[in-house]
Each structure stands twice: as C-alpha cells, then as structure tokens.
Amino acid sequence: MKRATPKKSKSIDEGLLERALLGKVNGLVAELCQNRETINLMEVCGTHTMAISGFGIRRAVDQRLRLLSGPGCPVCVTAQEEIDAAISIAGRPGVAVVTFGDMIRVPGTRTSLEQEKARGADVRVVYSALDGLRLAEAEPDRQFVFLGVGFETTAPTVAATVLAAQESKVRNFTVLPMFKTIPRALDAIASSDRVNVDGFILPGHVSTIIGTRPYEFLRDKYRLPSCVVGFEALDVLQGIHMLLRQMQTGPLVEIQYKRSVRPEGNEKAQQVMATVFQPCDAAWRGLGKIPCSGLAFRSGFAEFDARKRFRLVHRPSSIVHRRTACRCGDVMLGVIVPPECKLFAKACTPESPVGPCMVSTEGACAAYYKYERA
Numbered sequence: 001m002k003r004a005t006p007k008k009s010k011s012i013d014e015g016l017l018e019r020a021l022l023g024k025v026n027g028l029v030a031e032l033c034q035n036r037e038t039i040n041l042m043e044v045c046g047t048h049t050m051a052i053s054g055f056g057i058r059r060a061v062d063q064r065l066r067l068l069s070g071p072g073c074p075v076c077v078t079a080q081e082e083i084d085a086a087i088s089i090a091g092r093p094g095v096a097v098v099t100f101g102d103m104i105r106v107p108g109t110r111t112s113l114e115q116e117k118a119r120g121a122d123v124r125v126v127y128s129a130l131d132g133l134r135l136a137e138a139e140p141d142r143q144f145v146f147l148g149v150g151f152e153t154t155a156p157t158v159a160a161t162v163l164a165a166q167e168s169k170v171r172n173f174t175v176l177p178m179f180k181t182i183p184r185a186l187d188a189i190a191s192s193d194r195v196n197v198d199g200f201i202l203p204g205h206v207s208t209i210i211g212t213r214p215y216e217f218l219r220d221k222y223r224l225p226s227c228v229v230g231f232e233a234l235d236v237l238q239g240i241h242m243l244l245r246q247m248q249t250g251p252l253v254e255i256q257y258k259r260s261v262r263p264e265g266n267e268k269a270q271q272v273m274a275t276v277f278q279p280c281d282a283a284w285r286g287l288g289k290i291p292c293s294g295l296a297f298r299s300g301f302a303e304f305d306a307r308k309r310f311r312l313v314h315r316p317s318s319i320v321h322r323r324t325a326c327r328c329g330d331v332m333l334g335v336i337v338p339p340e341c342k343l344f345a346k347a348c349t350p351e352s353p354v355g356p357c358m359v360s361t362e363g364a365c366a367a368y369y370k371y372e373r374a
Helices: 012-032 046-054 080-090 101-105 113-118 129-138 155-168 182-190 204-210 213-220 233-249 267-276 299-304 328-332 364-371
Strands: 039-043 065-069 095-099 122-125 143-148 173-177 199-202 226-228 253-255 277-284 288-297
Touching (some): 012 233, 039 046, 039 233, 046 204, 046 364, 080 095, 080 113, 080 143, 080 173, 095 101, 095 129, 101 113, 101 122, 113 122, 129 155, 129 173, 143 155, 155 173, 155 267, 155 299, 173 288, 173 299, 182 204, 182 213, 182 288, 199 204, 199 233, 213 253, 288 299
Parallel strands (some): 039 065, 039 199, 095 122, 143 173, 199 226
C-alpha cells in the first residue's frame, strides 16, 4: 500500500506486518460475510479520511468491507448559517477576521471569505488562536475575530487563548464559537434510520483530549464496536482488525492508539475547556441540530463572544440554505461515497469547490479526488 505522506522509506518488516494484517482483516471479513453482504465501518476523523485513501487501504481490503467517512472534518460540518455569520462580520469596517486557511474558501449562501477578502475585507489566515491574539495586541484600534471552528482537539487551545486575553486585558479580541463535540454526533449517527454502521473507527486526536469514557454509550446503548485508532497504515489496519474481532466476540471501546490515548484523556485540557465553555445545541451540516453538541461561552467570558459583541442575529439553516446539487451532507453520513455525487470531479474540484467536503484538506471528497478517482 502506498503512503499518504511519504516521509521515509518503509522498512521490510513494516511492509510484512502490513501484508500480514491485511490478510487477517480480509480473512475475518470472509468469515463474517458468510451471513451478511457487507460490513460498514465509519471513521470520524479527517486525518483518518486522508490516511485510508492515501495509504490505499480502501482498495486493498475485501470489497465487502465498506470504509465510510463520517463527520470528522470540522470545516465540513460547519453549518451554512455559521459560514454566513462569519462573512457578515468580515464586511464590517474596523474588523479583521482571523481563521485557519481552509475556512476562507468554504462557500456561503452568496459569497465566501476568500471573495470578500478580494473585495477588500480584512481576512487573515493564522495557524492558531494565539496568533490572532498577538495580532490584536499589536493593533489595538482594530477588532479581531477568531473563527472558533473545530472539535475537542481545538477548543482547549482556544479556551487557553481566551484566558490569556482576559489576563492581559485585551479588549479587541473575540471568538465566533462554532465548535462541535464528537460523541453527540456519533449518538445521532448510531440512532439514524438513514445510516447503517457496524462499528466506529474513533478519532485519535479528539480522544487524546476526552479519552474513551464518552464513547461507552456506543457499547452500552447501541451494542456497536468502537476503537480509537492511530494514523499510520499499521494503526488503521490493526484498528480495523480489532473492530472485526469485536463483531465476533462482543462490542467494546478499545484503544489501538495507546501511545497517545488514555481512558481518562487529558484532564488538564478538559478543565481549561470547561472553564471557558459550556455545552450548547449546535447545527451540523448533514446532521441538522444536535442537542448539547456544541460549545458556547460561559457567562463570565461573554465579552469574548463575537456573537454578542457584534449582535449577530441567528438565522436557521432552513432559512439560510444554498440550493445546489452538492451532497456533502450525505457523504458525511456515509449514505453515499463522493463519486456518487454527480458534481464530484466535474463541477466540483479542489480548484473550484462547490461544497466544504472538497474545500478542506481533510474532507472526504478532497481525499477521494486526490487518491481514488481512478
């Protein structure tokens, strides 16, 4: 199998292990499919999305094993009305929007941050929330709004930045909170009549923060196998093998990625996140509104909430809807794979994306386009 990012030459031993694991995986698939047509495993991490495509794992496994991409790309799951809210802020005088690079190209209802930047809006790409805070300190006469996009991996770093801004008494820095939390989304997927999932490849990065306990409902409520998996080819193959074994012996919440993930997670990061944010309902592209699946500012940090600072009016996704044939939402539910969208690799390409699944470097459509078009 080829590597997604060829950092080093693969050792002979590593290649032998991959082939041995692949053989075991395909053997288990053959056993399990004596009484069923397919096995559907869903990954819910954008890095897994790229790894599975880039390493050629989907093409190497028995085709009765379907590896589906779930809502693991934070840019992709950001709702249309949230994109429009960010764009509306960018159009205000004396305001700079600072964001991660992928966000600027996501299409809003009528325009994008990239297009607004071309028209003169102050939109800047940064690598972290702390970069945005440093810009605000350097330009005190300008308001800086950081777009708070991400899962539990990103939220603690943004919370720490807000605490630093509070301590330094920086008054021209705010965050537009668009955070999402993974466990509630998995609950929505597991309970959906539209989705047929036999097990979950759980996200490695998110799980370093939250641990494995928040996923136990998958075992207890839905009797579904789950496993936290790393990002190398051996990691992914071993994680798949562990999930298939659970299908034979009974569901568990396992950790393949033991070099980075503990059951309790990172308690310090959890504490920082809980100090600044509290759970709230959130709208997910493709999944709709999921209770308690987002993060909002606690009352003690309201001065850093861009929604309050700029008096943003919430516009529901039923009102703000960009009518296109893009099926990004169905891709993230595992209802279809990217080539089944009629726009894929035709009207929708990385150079001219119609939906966020093609915009983001971690989007399923971008991964398929780069590695699996053939």
